[in-house]
Amino acid sequence: MAKTFTTTIGGRTVELPGTINSIREALPAPLRAEFEREAEQAGADEISxxxxxxxxxxxxxxxxEEEALIARLKAGDFSGVHFDDESGDTYRSAG
Known part of the structure; x- marks a missing residue:
């Protein structure tokens, strides 16, 4: 059985890969080399x-659901979004 660790993200429990190899395999291919470099250069006090x-x-x-909201906003669909100030810098989703 592969080692994993559990955390809470946005109120939901998530099981994440818990070894260098399983994290590498789970990452999108374009990120793997960057991950490997960082993991290989991390000190013992930094690796975790x-x-x-x-x-x-x-x-x-x-x-x-969050991914869908982000995609919608990136596409320019701000329906259901309410701006908290006049500058439009801060917003929240109504949905």
Whole structure:
């Protein structure tokens, strides 16, 4: 059984890959070399933080609803979004 760790993201429990190899395999291919470089250069006191940061970049950590909202906003669809100030710098979704 592969080692994993469990965390809470946005109120939901998520099981993330817990080894260097399983994180590498779960990452999108374009990110793997960057992950390997960072993991290989991390000190003993840094490696757990490096692994946790990269595990959070794997698909398991993503919320499908949040991803859909981000895609909608990137496409220019701001329906249901209410701006908190006149400058439009701060917004929240009504949905």
């Amino acid at each position: 933080g490096v692994l946790a940061r990269w595990a959070l970049r794997t698909p398991q950590a993503h919320d499908p």
